[in-house]
Amino acid sequence: MSDQAFVTLATNDNYAKGAMVLGQSLRNHSTTRKLVVLIGPHVAEPCRDALHSVFDEVIMVDVMDSCDAANLALMKRPDLGVTITKLHCWTLVQYSKCVFMDADTLVLSNIDELFEREELSAAPDPGWPDCFNSGVFVFRPSKETHEELLKFCAEKGSFDGGDQGVLNSYFNTWATADISKHLPFIYNLSSIAIYSYLPAFKQYGHDAKVVHFLGKVKPWNYSYDAQRGEVRGHSVSPDPCQMHPNYLLQWWQLYAASVLPLMQKAYGDAPFSSGFVDQSSPAELHQDVREQHQFPPPPSQRVSSEERKQRWEAGQIDYLGDDSFSNIEQKLNSFLK
Ligand code: UDP
Ligand code: GLC
Numbered sequence: 001m002s003d004q005a006f007v008t009l010a011t012n013d014n015y016a017k018g019a020m021v022l023g024q025s026l027r028n029h030s031t032t033r034k035l036v037v038l039i040g041p042h043v044a045e046p047c048r049d050a051l052h053s054v055f056d057e058v059i060m061v062d063v064m065d066s067c068d069a070a071n072l073a074l075m076k077r078p079d080l081g082v083t084i085t086k087l088h089c090w091t092l093v094q095y096s097k098c099v100f101m102d103a104d105t106l107v108l109s110n111i112d113e114l115f116e117r118e119e120l121s122a123a124p125d126p127g128w129p130d131c132f133n134s135g136v137f138v139f140r141p142s143k144e145t146h147e148e149l150l151k152f153c154a155e156k157g158s159f160d161g162g163d164q165g166v167l168n169s170y171f172n173t174w175a176t177a178d179i180s181k182h183l184p185f186i187y188n189l190s191s192i193a194i195y196s197y198l199p200a201f202k203q204y205g206h207d208a209k210v211v212h213f214l215g216k217v218k219p220w221n222y223s224y225d226a227q228r229g230e231v232r233g234h235s236v237s238p239d240p241c242q243m244h245p246n247y248l249l250q251w252w253q254l255y256a257a258s259v260l261p262l263m264q265k266a267y268g269d270a271p272f273s274s275g276f277v278d279q280s281s282p283a284e285l286h287q288d289v290r291e292q293h294q295f296p297p298p299p300s301q302r303v304s305s306e307e308r309k310q311r312w313e314a315g316q317i318d319y320l321g322d323d324s325f326s327n328i329e330q331k332l333n334s335f336l337k
């Protein structure tokens with residue numbers, strides 16, 4: 001199986017942390033395939049050393065950027081132009097078949113069976129299910145395909161400014177041609193979908209094999225209180241309850257147990273951001289930071305129905321509080337009765 005590999009991408013140190021957690025989760029579930037990470041020149045030296053401890057190959061690539069501000073703005077993710085760097089995964093011709101996985105994915109069980117699938121196999125995107133989500137896909141490295149993809153990208157651009165737009169336009173028969181190329185959703189369960197279709201998550205969620213922390217806020221934007229074993233809000237992210245707390249906790253537990261020690265060894269005495277809550281800082285300080293960054297108020301603080309509606313429309317949904325499934329169900333039942 002040495003000619004097959006799982007591949008990920010990290011152009012900076014934060015995504016490199018995610019890549020290490022992903023790589024370690026694949027190892028913990030005894031993958032028999034090689035692990036490869038593509039990195040950009042901005043990944044710090046010690047971080048590269050730590051990546052070497054998890055991955056069989058750490059490969060430097062040219063970072064490409066779509067610079068397509070207009071389409072990226074539609075997704076409210078100006079940072080995602082660099083994701084077209086993903087297209088370089090087709091250059092890995094030392095492998096006959098690969099599975100690409102975003103650095104914000106976490107593997108929950110062995111998924112080596114994905115190598116039985118053909119190019120281009122992927123799961124539906126939760127936002128537009130006739131498109132595939134490019135966070136997890138099976139592909140065959142090929143210089144020819146790589147060149148064609150770059151040419152396609154240069155000539156036609158990407159409808160979302162990132163790799164997913166190009167790949168869906170290039171592999172444009174995915175939705176209709178061959179059902180075996182549709183990966184079950186459990187191979188790319190995005191945390192967004194959990195809340196947008198909670199009954200389905202309740203029914204099928206226990207079979208999840210890969211969780212994808214899709215969206216602006218990533219696990220590494222939170223912080224971790226190792227003493228209490230709790231994930232906390234962080235200066236750039238909202239309350240942790242907006243992501244499924246269990247998966248988020250699993251991510252941090254893996255990071256704390258297996259990745260942080262590698263980073264500490266690689267960095268030695270040099271400072272780096274561990275993501276751990278500073279044990280010496282009092283709880284009030286943490287509260288101050290939250291207020292400074294204007295987080296949505298905690299769920300216990302009651303707000304008017306109109307304000308709740310406005311927050312919902314602005315994407316600030318209190319999934320585990322006022323806007324929880326059971327509350328919505330109760331409301332619907334009251335109308336039906
Ligand atoms: N990525 C990266 N650097 C960046 C942004 C993205 O290396 O600055 C890579 C990383 O592998 C990431 C993938 O591109 O997982 C796709 O981006 P992201 O996961 O943020 O997109 P989302 O899934 O949230 O739409
Ligand atoms: C998506 C995918 C991600 C991709 C991005 C940009 O939402 O999850 O993998 O890089 O869009 O196209």
Ligand code: MN
Nearest residue numbers: 102104135214
């Ligand atoms: Mn992603």
